Every structure is written in C-alpha cells, then in structure tokens.
Amino acid sequence: MFEALVSLCLVADPTACREVLLPGFEASAQSTCAEALRAQAPDLVALFPTLAPGVPPRCGPVGTALDFEEAAPGVFVHLGRIAEPDRDNLGDVANIGFVIGQESVAVIDTGTTRAVGEGVWRAIRARTDLPVSHVILTHMHPDHVLGASVFVEAGAQVVANAALARALLDRQANYLESIATLVGPGAFVGTRAPRPDLAVEDRTQIDLGGGRILTLRTWPVSHTGTDLTVHDEGSGLLFAGDLVFQRHLPALDGSLRGWQRVMADMAALPVTRVVPGHGGPVLDWPDAAKPMQRYLDVLAADTRQALDAGVRLGDAVLTIAESERPRWALFDAYNPRNATNAFTELEWE
Template sequence: MFEAILTICLLTDGGACRNALLPGYEATTREACETALAASPPASLPEGQAPSGPECKPVGASLDFEEVAPGIFVHRGQIAEPDRDNRGDVSNIGFIIGRDSVAIVDTGSARWVGEAIWRAIRARTDLPVSHVILTHMHPDHVFGASVFAGTGARIVGHAALTRALADRQENYRESLATLIGPSELLGTAAVAPDIIVQDSMQIDLGDRLLELRSWPIGHTGTDLTVLDQKTAMLFTGDLIFERHLPALDGSLGGWQAVLTELAGLPATRIVPGHGGPVLDWPDGSAAVQRYLKILENDTRAAIDAGRRLGDAVSDIAASEAPRWQLFEAFNPRNATVAFTELEWE
C-alpha cells in the first residue's frame, strides 16, 4: 500500500523536518496513488514549511488498536506525562465502525497521532470517517484532529469547546513543544468543532447509533461522553481515570455530581480517558469517586482548621498517593483547585 506524503519543516530549531500524511490518497500501487494526487490535489496542507511533495510513499506506521467489542477499537495511551520518548501518546483513543461510516473518539496530542489513527482505520475498513468526536479540551485528546478536517469528517464537541480551544491552544502548543519536542508538533493545530452538542444528540453510523451527551462543568467545562447503543460501551473521556491520578481542571463538586448522574446511563462497560482500556460499569468509577471524596474531605478539614493553601497542599489527599501513578504531578494542582473552590462556598 502507498499513501501521499508531504515533507514539512520547522523554520527555526535547525529546520527539523518530518513526513506528514495527506489522507485520502491510499492505493495499492504507487502509480494509483500518484494518479489520485494528480486528479485531485489537496486543497489544504498541514501547517509548516513544505520544501517537497506531495509524493507517494509506502504506508507508514499506525497506532496499535485492540477490538474491545464488535466494531469498537481502542488504543491505550501510556500512563505518563508527555515526553520525548512517548511523543505525547498518553491518552486513550477509539474508533467505532458502523455499516456506513466510522466515528473516532479523541485524536491524541499531535498531528502525527491523527495520521497513525487514520492508517489504523484504513487497515481495517475503506468506509469513510464521518465524525471525529472530542471528549474535552485537553491537548492530549484534541490535537490530532486536524488530519481529519479536510477529509469530509465532521468535528464534534461540547458547546464550550470552541472558546476553550481558542483561549488555550497557543499555551498548549508551547507546553507540548517543550515536553515532546517542536518537531513532533509539526503540522499540529487545534480544530474547532463544526457540530456542537448543547445537551445530547445521536449519530447514526448505519445500523449503529451513538448517543452523545455534554455535561456541566466537572473534570473540565467541556466534557462529552459517547455511548454506543449496540454494545452498551461508554466512552467517558477524562470523567474517568484508571491508575492515572484524576486531573481536576473544572469543579470538584461539579465532577462529583456528574459522576452520580453518569452512573444512570445504560452502559455495561466503559473506555476511560486514561488506563483500562476497558472497565466494568458502574464499578469502574469507584476509584475516582473515592479520590474526589477524600480530596473534598481533606480540603474542607484544612479550611476549617484555618490553614493556608500553601501549607495544606502537601497534606490534602496524601493518603491516596500509593493508589495512583503520577500523584506528585497532579495532586498539588487538584488540591489548589479544590481549596480555591471550597473556601468560597
């Protein structure tokens, strides 16, 4: 198999380059790929200086996906912070194949991840990708979406996602460039959704209905879940973590309330945003609920004792440290958000 590739380079940092996929030109021979390129040149190109191409080359590497239910495939990201070794591959990603089309749930930290998702889908089906669903605003879930924007796929997100990405994407990109290296971000850009989920909506992939629901502020202010009615599999995004310490970037009380309501959905298993990749439901929420309750109780106790935030942070939820990975990376931030929220109740 062959695919269309464009070489893109940095204008700074020594002009590092990488090959960027132009999706939609896959063919069994180089000649057929070149014919497709000549017949329909790409209307848009990824961000970055393009010194050569496009040209047809053998198909590159794809992400590993596991079929966790009929027609549902999940890639489990590493339980780690983004760095130069993992290249930002730190969140779970899924795709769902219907009779007529495919939907993707989350797209990873960079364009290269989106390209690797595209290849994994094409290895399994020729059906079009009709929808790319983003479960929330964090960059490890949304930055691969630009690969699909020019393929006819509709980008789907929470009503607050457009503003959230507009406000944060430059900071996210700067942070990721430091963590994974600027060359790994080549071609990466945030894509605003063109389908907004105000409350709930359905997507029909052909003999397969997906129930999408947006939630009040919880893990973030942009949380969205995806329920596959055919298998009762629920994609929770980062409303559920497993092994990876939950990260609070919204409202502690709001997240607890959302989890209570989430338990009422007709799901039997879930794909969390990190860990798993599949957990039983509703049992799969127990660890997150326990952590959030301890975070609340310890924060209230510190406030009632008249302690200052800086003195209390190291003690809040400290008993949970042995139960989670990345505790030191995320718990101080969680304690700060919780303290700020609860001291003004």
C-alpha cells in the same frame, strides 16, 4: 499499501521537519497513489500556512499504525500510555476510539499531536475504506484534541460540547507551545488546534449507518467545563473521556463538587462497560467508578479539613489527599493542582 506523504519543516526552524501524512490517497499500488496525488494535488500552502514543504509530496509504503483492540464488534480502542507527553511517547498518552458503521466511521478523541492522529488514521484504513464522517472530542485538553487535523483534511466533521470552542480558543496558544516543547518541535510539525463544526448543547445522536447509533451527552462542569460522553447503542459501550480515570490520577480542571455529582449520576447509568480517558482501556461499570469517587471524596474532605483548621493554601497542598498517593500514577504531577483547585473552590462554601 501506499500513502501520500510530504516533508514539512518549521519556517522558524528549518531543522525541525517531519514527513506528514496526506489522507485520502491510500492505494494498493504506488502508481495508483501517485496518479491520485497528481490528479488532486493538495494546496499545501492552504493546509500548512506556517510550514515549509521540503520536497514535493510523494507516495510511499504505509507508515506505522497505532495499536487498537476490538472491544466490541466494530468498536476499537487504543490504550494510551500512563505518562505525561514527552519525546519518548510523542504524545501518545490518552485513550482513543473509533466506531465503524455501515456507511461511515466516527473517531472518539485523537491524541496529542497530528502524528498520533495519523497513526489512528492508518489503523482505521487497515480495517475499512469507509469515510471518517465525525471526529468526536470528549473535552478540550490537548492530549485528546490536537491530533484532529488529519481527519478534518479528509472531510470529517468535528463534534464537541458547545462550550469547547471558546474554551479551546482561550487556551490553544499555551497548549500548542507547551506540547511542542514536551514532544519536540520536529514531532509536533503539522499539529494545530481543531475548530468544532457541530456543537452539542445537551444530547444528540450520530447515525453511522446500519443501525449504528452513537448518543452524545454533555455534562455539567466537572472534570472540565467541556465534558461529553459517547454511548455506542449497539454494543452498550460508553466512552467516558476524562470523566473517568484508572491508574492515572484524575486531573481536576473544572469543579470538584460538580465532578462528584456527575460521578454519582454516571454510576447509575444502565451501562456495564466504560472506556476511560486514561487507563483500562475497557472497565467494568459501575465498579470502576469507586476508585474515582473515593479519590474525589478524600480530596474534598481533606480540603475542608484544611480550610476549617485555617491552613494556608501553600501548606495545605502538601497534605491534601496524600493518603491516595499509593493508589495512583502521576500523583506528584496532578495532585498539587487538584488540591489548589479544590481549595479555591471550597473556601467559598
């Protein structure tokens, strides 16, 4: 198989370059790919206004696809690394899924960079030539949304919590700058923040054909203010995004009390398997809710104890939830932030 590629460089740094996948030109023969590329030459200036093409687009052998396991018939899940984005993992640090219906495919989260999204595209193309109709974003964090552009260029609609567009707009400059620094400017070439096409206020359904129905549901402020879950009605599998973590310490960027309530509501859902945002990649439910609930309860109890004792924030973050350290990866990266957010929320109870 062959695909279309173009070498792009940062205008501000001509040494930061990457060969970027142009979706939609895949073919079994290089000549067929090249003919399609000539017939439908993409407008590179419109697609990549801040980048400089090094050479004209070409067709080459298909690149490396991301690894996915089939969690249920037609439902595929990728396990992201339990790590922060860096120059080794190139941003492959979050779980990603896709669901194949009879008429189209839906992608659930897209990774931290366009390069990760391209790996997802290749994994889909290795299994089906159906169009990718929807990209569903479970929340606003960059490790889940910044790989979306390759699917947008292929014609997919971006679907998200109605609050995501504003929240991502407010943060996208910081996200783009910080991720580019973490993974390196070359690896980040072609990455940009998506804009949702379909805003979900409460619940909606997406029909991928052949009775493959996805039910999307938003949740009150908890992990973030933009959380959304995806339930594949056929398999019963629930994509929980970062409302559920396993091994990776939960990251609080919304409301601690809200997250505790949401976890209780989710534990009562009539589902038996969940794909978390990190860890797993498939967990038994509701058993997998217990470590999350314990951590959030300890975080709340320790914070209230510190507040009752009159401990200052700077000292409190050194002890809050410290008993949970042995149970989670990336504790030092996230627990101080969690403790700070919990402290500032609960001091006004």
